[in-house]
């Protein structure tokens with residue numbers, strides 16, 4: 001609804017909207033577009049109210065209603081009647097306000113616009129409060145469809161502001177302040193500056209009633225600033241009036257009077273009679289404080305005539321209180337007592353209205369309902385938070401699950417790959433190992449020797465190769481059995497492993513023939529190795545062989561030449577081995 005947003009905008013820029021609606025009115029008037037014309041008037045009326053131009057409000061309402069009637073625009077009629085109600089309330093014309101709000105309610109119903117219906121209902125309750133019928137005001141608020149009004153910020157604000165002021169009236173200051181604070185918060189977020197200033201003002205009066213002058217002053221100042229900013233003269237006057245009341249209470253009579261003198265003309269020209277009366281009564285207090293009794297009397301008389309047209313019990317009570325104070329100052333105690341008695345009777349009347357049992361009951365019910373709504377909202381918020389938390393947890397679990405399953409996959413795959421690698425390695429190891437002795441087999445030692453040849457060439461090292469063959473091995477097998485022969489081979493593997501340096505290698509070439517591969521050994525070293533192995537072979541008995549049996553072997557040794565291949569190297573070593581056998585065995589023959 002465009003016009004709802006326009007109302008909010010008008011509340012922040014009343015002057016701009018007065019101008020804008022004037023142009024619209026001229027345009028639609030020319031074009032005889034009555035419905036638009038009526039809506040433009042409705043908006044203009046609000047803009048006038050927001051800037052405190054009460055004197056223009058009346059005429060604009062009449063014009064607007066004329067066109068709204070012509071166009072039969074229920075919405076325009078409702079809006080105009082709502083503004084008319086506020087206009088009369090401002091002036092203290094309660095009977096007229098009551099008539100206007102009835103029209104507003106009828107038109108709102110006919111328009112079918114739920115928000116307007118609720119707005120009119122809340123305003124109806126406001127009128128009741130102003131007429132002192134708090135019980136009915138509360139009943140009306142109680143009957144409102146809570147869900148419907150909470151959906152619209154303006155309605156929430158109206159509701160909380162009104163119920164807050166009722167609570168303040170009956171002295172339930174804490175609850176009252178809470179409601180008005182709620183209204184202020186909502187209006188700050190959703191409504192215009194004028195609405196905010198009114199609520200700042202209401203909150204300040206609440207703090208004042210609760211005896212917190214400091215807070216009251218702060219909020220009145222904020223209200224004053226906003227009213228000044230949007231050129232709301234009436235708003236400025238309201239704030240000045242309240243600040244003056246605080247001044248007078250604190251015996252700053254001159255400052256109070258100065259502020260009241262600025263506010264008063266505005267109230268008067270706006271026709272805000274209740275405020276005019278209150279200002280005059282405040283002035284009376286100030287003059288009594290400064291002992292300017294003539295001025296006090298003049299204000300009292302003016303106040304009396306204004307209040308007599310308003311028929312407001314609260315105002316009558318204050319008026320009589322002031323008269324009583326005035327007569328005390330004059331030392332006319334008889335008259336003072338009379339007025340005091342009258343004042344007390346008005347006070348009792350007001351109290352009776354506000355302390356009515358029915359009022360208390362409805363208030364309790366309303367508060368419970370309000371609490372329930374708040375609880376429900378809190379519950380929903382809680383649920384939402386929990387959902388969010390659950391969502392967070394779920395995604396957290398999901399993440400953990402992904403990480404764990406990822407890790408599992410990695411572990412399983414790794415284990416599988418490791419197994420494969422192990423199997424391959426085992427296989428490779430097996431393929432390079434001699435089954436009987438566990439020493440490197442022919443393939444392995446030949447490979448080692450070939451690699452060694454390359455290494456020796458690259459690193460300028462000396463590689464040497466020895467070929468070893470047992471002497472009369474056939475005889476061992478034949479004489480003591482094949483097993484014993486096997487054990488002799490196994491012993492050789494053990495001995496070779498212990499006797500060689502880490503950088504040297506050995507392997508079984510086949511049968512009882514072995515290859516030894518050395519790096520950087522001299523001929524002398526070769527002899528030592530030959531002798532050591534012979535000695536070690538016979539250092540302890542081999543089962544199946546007689547203790548004194550001496551195992552011997554022959555060895556051919558040669559240093560590698562840079563151009564040697566394995567075959568040429570092997571052949572040279574094997575040749576000298578053959579020579580060793582030939583020369584009687586159990587010897588080492590070295591060749592270059």
Ligand SMILES: Nc1nc2c(ncn2[C@@H]2O[C@H](COP(=O)(O)OP(=O)(O)OP(=O)(O)O)[C@@H](O)[C@H]2O)c(=O)[nH]1
Nearest residue numbers: 469470471472473474475477482483485486511512
């Ligand atoms: N126990 C056992 N004997 C083997 C193995 N491999 C080869 N032999 C035997 O080793 C013997 C080799 O004999 P020969 O080649 O005649 O040589 P030798 O008897 O050592 O005589 P010379 O080398 O001339 O001193 C054969 O009898 C083979 O059967 C083996 O793995 N275990």
